[in-house]
Amino acid sequence: MERFAALVDALTYTRSRNAKLELIAAYLRETPDPDRGWALAALTGGLSFPAVKGGTVRGLMMDRVDPVLFALSRDYVGDTAETASLLWPDPVTPPGPVPGVTEAVTSLAAMTRTSAQPELAGLMDRLDANGRYALLKLATGAMRLGISARLAKLAFAQAFAVSVDEVEEYWHGQAPPYAALFAWAAGGGPAPRSDHLPLFRPFMLAQALEDTVVDLDLFAAEWKWDGIRVEIVHVGGETRLYSRSGDDISGSFPEITGALPFDAVLDGELLVRGSHQGGEEGGAASFNALQQRLGRKLVSAKMLAEYPAFVRLYDVLIIAGEDLRALPWHERRERLEQTMALLDAERFDISPVIPAQSIAELTEIRARARDAAIEGVMLKRRDSAYVAGRRTGLWYKWKRDPLLADCVLMYAQRGSGKRSSFYSDFTFGAWDGDPDQGATLLPVGKAYFGFTDEELKWLDSYVRNHTVNRFGPVRETDHSLVLEVAFDAINASKRHKSGLAMRFPRIHRIRTDKPAEEADRIASLLALIVD
Amino acid sequence: MGLYVEPAQCWIDPSRPAELALITHGHADHARGGHARTIATPATLAIMVLRYQTEAGATPVNYGETLALAGGVSVTFAPAGHVLGSAQILLEYQGERVVVSGDYKRRADPTCAPFAVTACDVFITEATFGLPVFRHPPIEQEIARLLAARAAHPQRCVLVGAYALGKAQRLIAELRRAGYAEPIYLHGALEKMCQLYIEHGIALGPLRPATGASRAELAGQIILAPPGALNDRWARRLPEPITAMASGWMQIRQRARQRNIELPLVISDHADWAELTQTIAEVSPAETWITHGREEGLLRWCELHQRRAQALALLGYEDEDD
Numbered sequence: 115m116e117r118f119a120a121l122v123d124a125l126t127y128t129r130s131r132n133a134k135l136e137l138i139a140a141y142l143r144e145t146p147d148p149d150r151g152w153a154l155a156a157l158t159g160g161l162s163f164p165a166v167k168g169g170t171v172r173g174l175m176m177d178r179v180d181p182v183l184f185a186l187s188r189d190y191v192g193d194t195a196e197t198a199s200l201l202w203p204d205p206v207t208p209p210g211p212v213p214g215v216t217e218a219v220t221s222l223a224a225m226t227r228t229s230a231q232p233e234l235a236g237l238m239d240r241l242d243a244n245g246r247y248a249l250l251k252l253a254t255g256a257m258r259l260g261i262s263a264r265l266a267k268l269a270f271a272q273a274f275a276v277s278v279d280e281v282e283e284y285w286h287g288q289a290p291p292y293a294a295l296f297a298w299a300a301g302g303g304p305a306p307r308s309d310h311l312p313l314f315r316p317f318m319l320a321q322a323l324e325d326t327v328v329d330l331d332l333f334a335a336e337w338k339w340d341g342i343r344v345e346i347v348h349v350g351g352e353t354r355l356y357s358r359s360g361d362d363i364s365g366s367f368p369e370i371t372g373a374l375p376f377d378a379v380l381d382g383e384l385l386v387r388g389s390h391q392g393g394e395e396g397g398a399a400s401f402n403a404l405q406q407r408l409g410r411k412l413v414s415a416k417m418l419a420e421y422p423a424f425v426r427l428y429d430v431l432i433i434a435g436e437d438l439r440a441l442p443w444h445e446r447r448e449r450l451e452q453t454m455a456l457l458d459a460e461r462f463d464i465s466p467v468i469p470a471q472s473i474a475e476l477t478e479i480r481a482r483a484r485d486a487a488i489e490g491v492m493l494k495r496r497d498s499a500y501v502a503g504r505r506t507g508l509w510y511k512w513k514r515d516p517l518l519a520d521c522v523l524m525y526a527q528r529g530s531g532k533r534s535s536f537y538s539d540f541t542f543g544a545w546d547g548d549p550d551q552g553a554t555l556l557p558v559g560k561a562y563f564g565f566t567d568e569e570l571k572w573l574d575s576y577v578r579n580h581t582v583n584r585f586g587p588v589r590e591t592d593h594s595l596v597l598e599v600a601f602d603a604i605n606a607s608k609r610h611k612s613g614l615a616m617r618f619p620r621i622h623r624i625r626t627d628k629p630a631e632e633a634d635r636i637a638s639l640l641a642l643i644v645d
Numbered sequence: 646m647g648l649y650v651e652p653a654q655c656w657i658d659p660s661r662p663a664e665l666a667l668i669t670h671g672h673a674d675h676a677r678g679g680h681a682r683t684i685a686t687p688a689t690l691a692i693m694v695l696r697y698q699t700e701a702g703a704t705p706v707n708y709g710e711t712l713a714l715a716g717g718v719s720v721t722f723a724p725a726g727h728v729l730g731s732a733q734i735l736l737e738y739q740g741e742r743v744v745v746s747g748d749y750k751r752r753a754d755p756t757c758a759p760f761a762v763t764a765c766d767v768f769i770t771e772a773t774f775g776l777p778v779f780r781h782p783p784i785e786q787e788i789a790r791l792l793a794a795r796a797a798h799p800q801r802c803v804l805v806g807a808y809a810l811g812k813a814q815r816l817i818a819e820l821r822r823a824g825y826a827e828p829i830y831l832h833g834a835l836e837k838m839c840q841l842y843i844e845h846g847i848a849l850g851p852l853r854p855a856t857g858a859s860r861a862e863l864a865g866q867i868i869l870a871p872p873g874a875l876n877d878r879w880a881r882r883l884p885e886p887i888t889a890m891a892s893g894w895m896q897i898r899q900r901a902r903q904r905n906i907e908l909p910l911v912i913s914d915h916a917d918w919a920e921l922t923q924t925i926a927e928v929s930p931a932e933t934w935i936t937h938g939r940e941e942g943l944l945r946w947c948e949l950h951q952r953r954a955q956a957l958a959l960l961g962y963e964d965e966d967d
C-alpha cells in the first residue's frame with residue numbers, strides 16, 4: 115500500500131501526461147502481482163466496493179472526532195476522504211503491518227454494510243496519512259486522478275515495451291487483477307486468448323483530410339453517417355454492442371443484439387429509422403432521434419416502435435472465427451457484401467460505396483448531397499488492413515460541415531442569473547499533438563449555450579462528479595468528456611496558446627460515446643483558418 | 646487594525662501608522678512601516694529597517710527585558726519561536742498579565758530562539774492552523790523528501806517556494822543540518838534577508854545568486870525563490886524545475902494543486918493543531934483569545950476542554966507568512 119499511496123500522491127501533483135505515464139509505468143514494472151493489477155484497476159475506476167459508501171467514512175469519523183471539528187475540517191479541506199485521512203487518530207495499540215494493495219482490496223470486497231466500519235478502521239490504523247488517503251479513495255472508487263482507460267493502457271504498454279494495440283485487444287477480455295495480461299506482457303507468457311468471448315476489438319479510425327490529395331484509384335469513398343460508431347460482436351451464443359469507447363451498450367438496443375445469430379464482429383454506424391438521412395427509402399432519422407435511445411437501461415415497447423434502431427455496416431473484422439483484419443479493405447468489403455444476405459435487412463444494411471471516379475466528381479457529389487445530416491465523406495485506402503487506432507494515410511474523414519469540432523471539456527464555471535447554481539460556462543480544449551505521444555490539451559474556446567435545460571443539468575452534475583481541481587469559482591474536470599462544438603469560424607490568434615480563436619462557439623452535442631483521446635487536434639482546427 | 650492597549654495608548658502589530666507600535670515580528674502583516682515610535686526586538690527592528698529603509702524612533706528590547714510604558718503598563722518580550730527576532734508580548738497592568746503570542750511554533754528551529762511558555766491571565770493566540778487536520782510532519786522527513794527529489798533528477802533543479810523572512814533561512818539551515826553542503830541558489834528577493842540572518846550569527850553555508858547562473862550550473866541544484874516567483878517568467882530559464890513549496894498549507898492537496906506544486910513540503914513556522922492546543926494547555930490562562938486564522942476550530946477545542954475562550958476578529962492579517 116505504501117508504494118501505491120506514493121503513486122497516488124505523485125499522480126495528484128503531476129500535470130504532464132507524459133510524466134503520469136512514466137509514473138504509472140514504473141509502478142507497474144516494479145510492483146509484484148497481483149498488487150499492480152488491483153492498483154491499475156483502482157486508478158481507472160475499475161473497482162467498486164458496494165459495502166463502503168461516503169457515509170461509511172463519515173460514520174467512522176463521528177466515532178472518533180468531535181462532529182463540529184470534523185465538519186469544520188471537512189469544509190476547509192473540501193474532500194471527505196482527505197479530511198478523514200488527516201484526522202485519523204493514532205492507534206492506541208501498536209498497529210499491525212502495513213496492508214498490501216491486495217490485502218486491502220480483498221478485505222474491502224468481503225466487507226458487508228455492518229462490518230465495513232470496524233474492518234475499514236482496522237486497515238486505517240495500519241496506515242499513515244497518505245496510505246489512509248489512498249485506501250479511502252480506493253474504497254469509495256473516486257480516485258479522480260485524471261487517468262483514462264487509454265492512459266492506463268498506454269502506461270501498461272510503455273512499462274513492458276509491448277504494442278498498445280495488442281494491449282487494447284487483450285484488455286477487454288480480462289478482469290482485475292489482470293493476471294494473464296501481466297503474465298503475457300511482463301512474463302513473456304502467451305497472449306491472453308479471447309476468441310471465445312464476445313469482446314470489444316479496437317476500432318480503426320480516420321484522420322481529418324485537411325489538404326492531403328487523395329487518388330480515388332487507391333481510395334474508396336463512403337458517406338460518413340451521423341449516428342454513433344458501434345461494433346457488434348457475436349461469439350459463443352452471446353451478442354454485444356459496443357460504443358466507440360468500448361462501452362457495452364447492448365442493453366439499450368435489444369432489437370440489434372437479437373438480430374445477429376452467427377459468430378461475427380462487425381463495424382458500423384448505429385442509427386434510428388427515419389427519413390432525415392439518405393431519403394425516405396431505407397433512410398435514417400436525425401441524431402436527436404438516436405439520442406432518445408442512448409443511455410437507457412430499460413427500453414419500452416413504445417420506444418422500440420417509435421425509434422427503431424439499425425446498424426449501417428462499414429466493415430467486417432471477424433466472421434465465423436476467421437480474423438479478416440489483416441486482409442485489404444476491398445477483400446473485407448467483398449466478405450461484408452456476402453454476409454449481408456445472412457442478415458435481417460430491417461436491422462442491418464450496408465453503407466454504400468459512393469460511385470465516384472475522381473476527386474472532382476466526388477467533390478461534386480459531396481456538395482450536391484442535400485442531406486444536411488450526412489456528416490461528410492470517408493475515404494478508405496482500398497489495400498488497407500483493419501488496424502486499431504488512427505493511422506496516417508489509411509482512412510480519412512472529409513467532413514462536409516467542417517465547422518464542428520470534437521473538443522474535451524476542461525473547465526467549468528457557474529453561470530449568472532437564473533443559471534447561477536449551475537456550472538454552465540464551459541471551457542474546452544483540443545490536443546496539441548498525438549495524446550498517445552504525450553500531447554496535452556490546450557483550451558480553444560468557451561461556450562455557455564447550445565444545450566437544452568436537461569443537458570445543462572446533466573453537464574452540471576458531470577462537472578461536480580469529475581472535478582479534479584478548484585480555482586475559486588472555476589472547476590477543472592478530469593478531461594474525460596468530449597463535447598461536439600459548433601462555431602462560425604476559426605481565426606488565428608496570437609493571444610491564445612493554441613494559436614486560434616473560435617468565433618461564436620456553442621455546445622452542439624455531448625459525445626459520451628467518444629473517448630477524450632479521440633477529440634480533435636489543434637492542427638486540424640488551425641487548418642480551418644480562412645484568411 | 647491590530648490590538649490597542651488602552652491604558653498605554655499603544656498598538657500591537659497595527660496595520661496603519663501609529664504613534665507607538667509594539668511589533669511581535671517582522672512579517673509584513675505584523676510589521677508595517679511608518680510608525681512614529683516602534684518597540685521591538687533588535688532583530689525585528691533590523692528586519693524592519695531592511696524592509697522599510699528607515700525606522701524612526703525605534704526602541705530595541707531584548708527577550709526578558711521589561712519596559713515601562715505610559716499609564717502604568719509594563720511590557721516584556723519573550724521568544725515566540727516563529728522567525729528570527731519573533732516575540733510574544735507580555736503586558737502587565739494592575740496585577741493582570743496578558744500575553745500576545747503573535748505568530749509562534751513549538752518545534753525546534755535553528756534560526757530562532759524557542760518559544761517560552763509564559764504564565765498569564767489572558768493568552769491571545771494565533772490560529773493559522775487551527776483545525777485538527779493540520780499535523781505538521783517532522784521537518785527532517787520533509788527535508789529528506791526534498792533531497793530525494795533532487796537526487797532522483799540530476800538533470801533538473803528543485804525550485805522551492807519559501808517566504809523571504811524565516812522560511813527560506815530555516816529551510817537552508819535544516820538542509821545544512823541534514824549534511825547538505827552544496828551551494829544553495831537564491832532568487833534575488835531572498836538575498837538580503839539571508840545576509841541579515843548571517844549577520845545575526847545564523848550559519849547558512851554557501852549561497853549563490855540564481856540569476857546569472859547558467860542552466861548547466863543549476864542542473865541538480867536546489868534553488869529558493871519567493872512563492873510568487875514560482876510560476877513567473879523568471880523560472881522559465883531554469884533547467885526543468887521540479888516546483889516545490891515549503892508551507893503548512895501544502896498539507897491540503899487542493900492548495901498544492903492550485904499552485905501547480907509538484908513537490909509539496911509541509912514545513913511551517915506556525916504551530917500546528919497539536920502545538921496550539923498543547924500551548925493553551927501549558928500556558929493555562931484564565932481566558933484564551935483566539936485570532937488570526939481558523940478561530941472556530943480552536944474555540945471548539947476550548948469549549949470541549951472547558952476553557953474560557955473567545956474569538957477576536959482582527960482584520961488585515963493575511964496568511965502570507967505560513
Ligand SMILES: [Zn+2]
Nearest residue numbers: 672727748966
Ligand atoms: Zn508571521
Ligand SMILES: [Zn+2]
Nearest residue numbers: 674748962966
Ligand atoms: Zn501572521
